[in-house]
Amino acid sequence: MRYFRTLGATAFATATGLALVGTAFTGTGTAEAAPTSLYAPSALVLTLGEGTHPATDTVVRAVTLTCAPVPSGSHPAPEAACRELDSAGGDFTNLTGLREGRPCTREWNPVTLTGDGVWQGRRVTWSATYGNPCELRARTADSAVFAF
Template structure:
């Protein structure tokens, strides 16, 4: 009788151990970073809106814990976005100091991803490439 009780206790202990391991695989609950994620996909395309534009260029931008991704000026782009409190619209130069032709050939820029753990989706259409280039800062300067 005593050996049966020991066997039951061992089996119960093993089952509890297996359940605990399968519910919590090694490292699954450990945070990978102390920072909320900040990672975006940025695009520039020819067209009137994101749904219909032909994407010409796209880059990734990661700002936390360090600047990175395929963006050619990741550190400057992250600094612009941080200064704008994660709002891409606030990174744009609304008063361009450049004269542009009055030709309508729309260019759309987008930013989609996560900023400090919050979902971010931004789209802006400019009348033409000259207007876009005169208003964007390093965030969309790729």
């Protein structure tokens, strides 16, 4: 009887997209931990800091971005940012590149972007340092992920 209740709860949760929490029973009556979610986690913290090293930078802005099961967080455009990260395979480097027609001065006023957390179940840590805020905008201007 326990097997059928567990199977029924699993089918209901799968059909409705609900997370399962608790204990499942195998056919032998032994308990196993049930999955806590039907989705691989995708939750990140994105920061912008003044300086050249994430560990010592002064953080100017920080946002959270959760993409699974639904886009959310303090990021101003979570849906667009999640779509963009999904298209890039979760690789932040694919989202940064020099855009033509955006001249910048060569002043040294470094800023660092970071992305830290979990993307589709795997741990990610990324950072990139730019010579000044203009260079940062030139390399990330078209990216919803870095528009915070």
